[in-house]
Amino acid sequence: MSAEQRMSKAESLARVGIAYVVAFGAGGAWMAWGPETDHLWLDGLIADLIATAVVFAASRMHRNSSFYDAYWSVLPPLLMLAWWIESGTPADDTRTWLVAVVVLVWAVRLTGNWIYAFPGLHHEDWRYPLLRDKAGKAEAAVDLMAIHVFPTLQVFAGMLPVYVVLTRASEDVGWLDYVALVVGLGAVVLEYAADVQMYRFADTRQPGQAMDSGLWSWSRHPNYFGEFSFWFSLGLFGLAANPDDWWWVFVGALGMYAMFQGASIPMMEQRSLERRPSYADVIARVPRFFPRPPRKKAAA
Template sequence: MTTSPLSRTESFVRIIAAYVVALVVGVAWLWWGPAAAWLWLDALIANVLATLVVFVASRLHHNSSFYDAYWSVVPPLLMLFWWLESPAGLGEPRLWLVATVVVFWAVRLTGNWAYTFPGLHHEDWRYPMLRERAGRWELLVDLVAIHLVPTLLVFGATLPVYVAVVRTDRDLGWLDLIALLVGIGSVILSLVADTQMHRFVRVREPGQVMDRGLWGWSRHPNYLGEIGFWFSLALFGLAASPADAWWIFAGAVAMLVLFLTASIPMMEQRSLERRPGYQDVVNRVPRLMLRPPRRATG
């Protein structure tokens, strides 16, 4: 006897329920677990435990896309925990700027996920590909590569927020303004790029490729906005603690490397295989940074 696929609403309910359980587990650790020597380590342990809950839900539903929204849900929660534990409380001006950028980004990215997610009958095409390549190690790859590594990457890139929370002895300055403008501008860039792509998908012909609007100036403007957001957090951390400049950009650089070496190449290869006309876009449109496209030759 076969069961019918879950509806979109049922899928959302199950994902939200899993995330609530994950949040409860994380908060329970922070409340009752042994305190670590550093506040950031407490948050990391709670984050990993919550990720394990989402991983279990993914395995139970045979769908690793259970994890997709976790990417954008966790940074605001980390920020809130650190903020509540901050000696400066809610009165620190820099934290309000950081919160503005983080919440704007989280709402935009989570909203885009919710808008495009059809339900748990669908799974991101990259996940089964990774599991199939892993063979008998597929469970380990699912746990580590699909769940834990992204959690650690996001946590590392969010650490400048922790610095901004705990280092409150420096007044706002010009670097904070730059960080705010970079952060808001980057989120707007991703928002506009995604909106343009959604409109294109609704009317495109079979095999047609997107080279309009921002997508005519960059093959991945949404990724460029995502990268810019993480660098804006690093700038906030630098503004709060210049002495930490030696490591403060590590998380943002790791995100940049992830997009350049994994996300973009995988998307490009898939587009080339599915849409022959995409090669023309590759020849004319920059890979990541925005600039006018080259003229077609021949």
């Protein structure tokens, strides 16, 4: 039995936490004392990649790429705070606080969900070994780029509307900001409800049974829809801050949508079909992503 397999959940969380403290310390040191690029967004990206490199090193040391999983939700509020401080945006700026509330509520909810579901470092997301095994001798490069760097770039792109709010705002707070607030907080509530429903189902499901009740009867992936909606809300904030940036502030949200549709959902659905043949009936009745009422079950 390996050291990771013998490790308790508390010790596993402590190790992940220490790695993150070192990672964000390294990224913060770059922001504070590293050479400036004259572009605050680029300074943030470099710091983000430095922190990712530290987490990658911890993943390799522990032979578990799930070391990276919580980075997705822990990084955004810290990146926003760094940009807020460096940009000199007033501490009482209303729009900035609206965005901060949405980002912080989302981050706390998603990180809390990860902590709740994380069994320890004896467990690794099932997708990661598949990716590494397919890569053969290039598994280290795939681990770095596909499992660590690519998600970091995805999240960074999703956060660029926040950069617009902090550095390029040309409009006063208006109705669109409050639409963005409602969409963002609604997305967090949706993700929370979907996760709770899935946990309850997992506790009682029969072998081969597929989830098709509650929110999961309106969308096969309501958690992914909620996640996309959160990033879309940040795009709305960016649009409200500077309408001239309309042509690119949703690039991050669209990138999330493409990742869910092109990678995450196909992998999840293939696995579900292999493990639960009844999932084919769910696919026939329940929408893939955007929620709508399900089709009726075919008559026996």
